[in-house]
Amino acid sequence: MAKERLYLFDTTLRDGAQMHGVDFTLADKLKVARLLDELGVDYVEAGYPGANPTDTSLFSEDRGTKAKFTAFGMAKRPGRSASNDPGLAQVLAAKADAICLVAKSSAFQVKVALETTPEENLASIRESVAAAKATGREVLIDCEHFFDGYKEDPKFALACAKAAYDSGARWVVLCDTNGGTLPHEVEAIVGEVVKQIPGDHVGIHAHNDTEQAVANSLAAVRAGARQIQGTLNGVGERCGNANLCSIIPTLLLKKDFASRFDINVKPEALKTIAQVSRTLDEMLNRAPDRHAPYVGDAAFTTKTGIHASAILKNPATYEHIAPESVGNRRKVLVSDQAGRSNVLAELDRIGVTIEKNDPRIARLLEEVKDREARGYSYESADASFALLARRVLGKVPEYFSVEQFDVNVEQRYNAVGERVTVAMAVVKVKVDGETLISAAEGNGPVNALDVAFRKDLGKYQPFIAGLKLTDYRVRILDGGTGAVTRVLIESEDEKGDRWTTVGVSPNIIDASFQALTDSITWKLLNSNVPA
Numbered sequence: 001m002a003k004e005r006l007y008l009f010d011t012t013l014r015d016g017a018q019m020h021g022v023d024f025t026l027a028d029k030l031k032v033a034r035l036l037d038e039l040g041v042d043y044v045e046a047g048y049p050g051a052n053p054t055d056t057s058l059f060s061e062d063r064g065t066k067a068k069f070t071a072f073g074m075a076k077r078p079g080r081s082a083s084n085d086p087g088l089a090q091v092l093a094a095k096a097d098a099i100c101l102v103a104k105s106s107a108f109q110v111k112v113a114l115e116t117t118p119e120e121n122l123a124s125i126r127e128s129v130a131a132a133k134a135t136g137r138e139v140l141i142d143c144e145h146f147f148d149g150y151k152e153d154p155k156f157a158l159a160c161a162k163a164a165y166d167s168g169a170r171w172v173v174l175c176d177t178n179g180g181t182l183p184h185e186v187e188a189i190v191g192e193v194v195k196q197i198p199g200d201h202v203g204i205h206a207h208n209d210t211e212q213a214v215a216n217s218l219a220a221v222r223a224g225a226r227q228i229q230g231t232l233n234g235v236g237e238r239c240g241n242a243n244l245c246s247i248i249p250t251l252l253l254k255k256d257f258a259s260r261f262d263i264n265v266k267p268e269a270l271k272t273i274a275q276v277s278r279t280l281d282e283m284l285n286r287a288p289d290r291h292a293p294y295v296g297d298a299a300f301t302t303k304t305g306i307h308a309s310a311i312l313k314n315p316a317t318y319e320h321i322a323p324e325s326v327g328n329r330r331k332v333l334v335s336d337q338a339g340r341s342n343v344l345a346e347l348d349r350i351g352v353t354i355e356k357n358d359p360r361i362a363r364l365l366e367e368v369k370d371r372e373a374r375g376y377s378y379e380s381a382d383a384s385f386a387l388l389a390r391r392v393l394g395k396v397p398e399y400f401s402v403e404q405f406d407v408n409v410e411q412r413y414n415a416v417g418e419r420v421t422v423a424m425a426v427v428k429v430k431v432d433g434e435t436l437i438s439a440a441e442g443n444g445p446v447n448a449l450d451v452a453f454r455k456d457l458g459k460y461q462p463f464i465a466g467l468k469l470t471d472y473r474v475r476i477l478d479g480g481t482g483a484v485t486r487v488l489i490e491s492e493d494e495k496g497d498r499w500t501t502v503g504v505s506p507n508i509i510d511a512s513f514q515a516l517t518d519s520i521t522w523k524l525l526n527s528n529v530p531a
Helices: 026-039 053-058 086-092 107-114 118-133 146-152 154-166 183-193 213-223 244-253 273-283 305-313 340-349 359-373 382-392 445-453 458-464 508-526
Strands: 007-010 043-047 068-074 098-104 138-144 171-176 202-206 227-230 401-413 419-431 434-442 468-476 485-492 498-505
Touching: 007 171, 007 244, 026 043, 026 053, 026 273, 043 053, 068 086, 086 098, 086 118, 098 107, 098 118, 098 154, 107 118, 107 146, 118 138, 118 154, 138 146, 138 154, 146 154, 146 171, 146 183, 154 171, 154 183, 171 183, 171 213, 171 227, 183 202, 183 213, 202 213, 213 227, 213 244, 227 244, 244 273, 305 340, 340 359, 340 382, 359 382, 382 498, 382 508, 401 445, 401 508, 419 445, 419 458, 434 445, 445 508, 458 508, 468 508, 485 508, 498 508
Parallel strands: 007 043, 007 227, 043 068, 068 098, 098 138, 138 171, 171 202, 202 227
Antiparallel strands: 401 419, 419 434, 468 485, 485 498
């Protein structure tokens, strides 16, 4: 039996930009559009021409994407003709493959928000679709507040959707604008819509205000909708939109959907989705959600020994898919709850071959438990655990030794008379018997220490040139000014590889330096640099 085609419509660059703290530059939008194009989505809704200079500039030329580059706008305003609405005119003039117009489909919204009549709203939909279609582009209508409108007045909501379809809209998209509709409601309502509009012309646009956006999108597909709108990482206004980083793997990897539907994202492209997710977070300067389904750092992480033991026998015991299929990886945490199975699994992952009955395993496990009792956390610091394990097993070269470091913070007046706080660090290391001293200023003591440390490592300098610190987290483990501090540092290299290291000390600078030292050592070791 032939599979039906499902279409993916990404609105990260338009609806996703409504999220608090999200602000895309023109360069950002072009980069995200390329990522989405390579992933294989069918539509990229890139912005709202006329709403701001960035979006106007974005649609000033053809962007040459394989996906349909889509401009968003509003249906004509009440009391104006389609030819006399400046907002609609700017959207119609955009260099875009498709035009998506939003129109009310709730009688309540028409009365209260638009302050117009149902008849005028229906006329607006018909005339706007006709005007857009006359430009030769594909036309979509977002039926705003459709589900709430249907529950209030199903006849009017359906009339709005039908007006769009009858006027030539390729897609009639049903929007759960306020995000309060539940999956069983979505499935029932979409089921009624597809009795009047063919399902291969119906789309779903879900918001996540009840944590149901992904479930609602899949419910709509089960009921007959054949387009899903969403965003990368679920970014969007208020609580966000349907998360395509969850929807796409589900469509490809879960039998109920994979056996019935084809999407344009191929299995090889699916292996990049975790990296696509992380790339967007990095562009937005926010920490990735470690617990995100499929793509999160913890999505395939096991902590307790009994689970780890089963995973070693067969990963399917505690994994619903192979992590590699979405570009993620399995992690077996080593902690004070860990057993021998966890240690063996993690050693295997980092490429350390050892007999399962080797007495050094017990010694390593005791060392981990002792250190975690002092405040270390290896379940969050994979690189520091790998180094600890290799040291216990005698397999870490001594690339350098730190003889001394010094950090000073002072307030002073700069050259223009402003009072500023400046940190300066000096690091003294020995490499191959040669003593190297480096100094650097930074916007804080840890930044200064980081810059000075990586300024000159002699013959190893070329290997750490692409290393950068991407996240820095501090945890106070007990109260008072003499509290023990745990520092976790996340690093990234020029290949995009990431790792986390840990340091613990009553002195936050000392803890930070431990983590920095581990980070540099891990980079050299992982790059197979000879000592």
